[in-house]
Amino acid sequence: MTGVLEKMTLLTGGDGGLDDHLARHGRLPALDGDQIVGLARDASLTGRGGAGFPMWRKLGAVAAAGTPATVIANGAEGEPASGKDRLLLTRRPHLVLDGLHLVALATGARAAHLYAPAALLPRLREALSARRAAGLDKLPVTLTAAPGAFVSGEESAVASAVAGRGAVPTDKRIRVVATGTLVQNVETLAHLALIARYGPGWFLSAGTFLATVSGAVVRPSVVEARYGVPLGDLIAASGGATERLQAVLVGGYHGGWVPADPALPVSPEALARYGASPGAGVVVALPARACGLAESAKIAEYLAGQVAGQCGPCVNGLPRMAGTLADLAAGRPRPGLAGEAARLAALVTGRGACRHPDGTARLVLSAMRAFEADVAAHLNGRCLATGGRL
Amino acid sequence: MTDALWYFARGSGVVALVLLTIVVALGIGARSGRPAFDLPRFAVSLLHRNAALLAVVFLAGHVVSLLFDPYASLRLFDLVVPFAGSYRPLWEGLGTLGFDLLIAIVVTSLLRNRLGARTWRAVHWLAYLCWPVALLHGLGTGTDRGAWWLWTISLTCAAAAVAAVGWRVSPAFARFPARAERRVAPRLLEEVSR
């Protein structure tokens, strides 16, 4: 790693205060809206909130909405297994706020918001005062506290919360961007702030993503790497596995289980083969002696409890689906149990205002596929992973 | 002529009350999501709507004949402002109130696609006020006050409405009793202290 690269990555040292930020990166160059969209396009910058949507397309859609734009930096991080957004907002708030300023310019926005957990807001308020004193931002940034809930980071819930209506997902007949609202994950904005200084070419060759590694690792941590990084490298960067691994959950609680293959590249293309994607960069390592079905059942139960509560198929279907997986995990078999879980997964998918039922169904189906051998064993009263009777 | 107006006003008033009782029962039936009397759910819903429109027709007849009846001394003003009449103002005023409520309910229902579900539903709940008001108006005002046949019809309507409401609040009402309640999770609405 050369000195130049050290300077230009997200998570290098420093206190993250404004002076440190300006000393490290300097002020943003003067750019107009078209240039900013061009930068995002040429760098192929994709969203880091989970969906991986190309940022320049979103900027274009918001501009095309024809209404005064609102830009929102989404730092809610409702995903329990993710810690990168909190880390960025604590250690690199000015990169995030630079990025917010850039998208505000790019969309001609009239309002800018930062949405983050309440605990982080006091320090963010200080960061905003420092920026105001230095005359850095075109628009004042309004802070809104994100409730500690799984769906609080969902795009329409973010827009709703910032508008004072609570973090409640809304119907998608009209897409959020079509209302002139741009919601971007804080990490995506931080990358844009670096691209504006160092160029799209630099990002294409040296741009990174943040992974939160947890589970059976020595030092659960946030690791900065390039897409395509082998899974083993991420685990090694977290101190290595504490014991032999069985599988790894990638993408978060709405993600999928992949084999614990150290050579497996963490990239959209390589993970697609397993029906998974990097998502918001979550990596959870499952030890060999833990039951994958039991862990998945716990996650499904958590997700069922985190429904927003508005949509019939989700409110009714998720607890039933989680219960079916729990019965399977606990060895309470009945005829057609596995088929029932799959049927419920198909029944809830696409039938809600947001993608919470879809993501939960995806996790359940992924678990049934990844731990297929244990599904059969459990139906016969045994667990392969724990090696015992149920 | 005034006799004809007098008979028509009384008759149409009673028919309107009976129809409104049927409307309330059908409204509750429609809410149950169950088919009724071999009619599918959407037909119950349409019957509820059509009975309400028919009730409005008879109510209009009732009001118009009273406006033209010299003995009733009803003015246009009394159609809008209750309790300001000269003849049994309290009971006539209830009629005004019921009339105004029904117009509000029917107009908002006809325009509900434009007004949105929340506004429409809020006004529609006034039906539970409108019907008893209409019943009391019928019992207290007019030249038939105290007549045995009017009491019989009124009590029958009351029994039907009470039975329908009783069914509405009973646990047997829900077609899917195991359904989870749809309610926005309070944690999403919390005002998190800064």
Place this chain on the structure above:
Amino acid sequence: MTRLHIDWTACDGRGLCTELLEEVLVEDDWGFPVARDGQAEPVVPPPLEDAARRAVDRCPMLALKLVRR
């Protein structure tokens, strides 16, 4: 193509649409409408457009809308 959009934040599974548009919708375990074609916004072919409009009009929760996508 004309499609039926269901606003799930409004739908209360009252079941009128599954009667009026039975070729397109069927009830799930809890009375909520499921598209027979398995799509989130089921296609409404031209012969069923009148029935679909009636379903949109009769829905007590105003949860249905026809969209062109």
